[in-house]
Amino acid sequence: MSQPWQQPQQPQQPQQPGGYPQQQGGYGYPQQPYPGGQQQPQYGGGFPPPAPAPAPQGNTGLAILAGLGVALIGAVLYAFLLSALADTDGREPEITKFAYAGVALGGLVGFVVAKLGGRNQGLWIIGAVFALVAIFLGELYGYALVASDYTSNVMERMGGDGGQAPSANDLFFDHFGDLYDLWKEDANAVTYIFMALSPVAAYGAAHKLSNR
Template identity: 60%
Template sequence: MSQNWQQPQQPQPPQQPGGYGYPAQPPQPQYGGPQQQPQFAGGFPPPAPPVGRQGNPALAILAAVVAAAVGGLLYAFLLSAMADTDGAEPKVTQFAYAGVAVGALVGFVIAKLGGRNPALWVVGAVLALAAVFFGELYGYAMVAADWVSNYADKAGAPSTVDIPTANDFFFDQFGDLFDGWKKDSGFLTYLFIALSPVAAVSTAYRLGNR
């Protein structure tokens, strides 16, 4: 019997995705289309400007007025204590640190209670100037009263003689007191008075910007 003989088939090489005889190519990046970009948080917002501590302007002004009055009286007492009233004429010693101390006191109070408020610093400077001016004049009134009292004792005046007090000179004879103060004042006197508002603003500025 004869059988149909068939030629055995040759084994075929495995087919590769890239085509016969070529290795598969890695995928190429796509250009022109949307690409994945690294994601960021969009940046941090700029820091907010520092805000000064808020205070109570009304309370600060009220406390600064009290501090100015107390500082002016202390200035007057110190001026009177440093004066020489035993001679033929009273001699008053001027000093700069008292005005600086009064201004620093007013500036400290108004910045401590009023916060970082430049308008209040100006108010403090005016109050400090008024306090030192008041201290100068009331101090001169105290010096005048002390000198008159010493002169009356040396002259042997009877105790019934009415010797004017510092309040009498300040309130009843303010014009004469002011004229005498102007005549006795010099460049240093006005310079020391001017140091008071400068000290008030400087103290308030440093304290308010902490």
């Protein structure tokens, strides 16, 4: 007795975990879509590292103006410090130099310039020049204060009116050349060393702050 005819079964495709048919390789077989219709990105070595953040840029103009302002204010404060430490009651005025004041002034100027200007070595040099000019003007204005106070004391000891003595501003602005000659005669090696410490401190402070 003959067997009933049966339709041959089609070969089944191998199944992947999850019930999806395995992709066929080779020519003529379209790429099977991933579940959800989106192809997942692949990276050979994981996710790429994030780009480094750009270094903050300083404000050059603001740094110069602020450094100049701090230098001028520091010069006036340094001058009053010299006047406060001077002895004008004797036969000749005696001025005591304070080296750490110049270092503090230079460090403050360098800090302000680097804080506002960033890692700009040109600004560090400008800050050092500001510090040197500030300590020089502070020295001269300090001598003007001492000379004015000393002249007033001499006039009072002679029975005159000490209020008629020239002020420090008169000596500084109207007799700057004579004041400079007086300072130059009194200056020595220690004076120039103290002055050199101010710009060195300014540059060092700016360099240290910018490298943090």
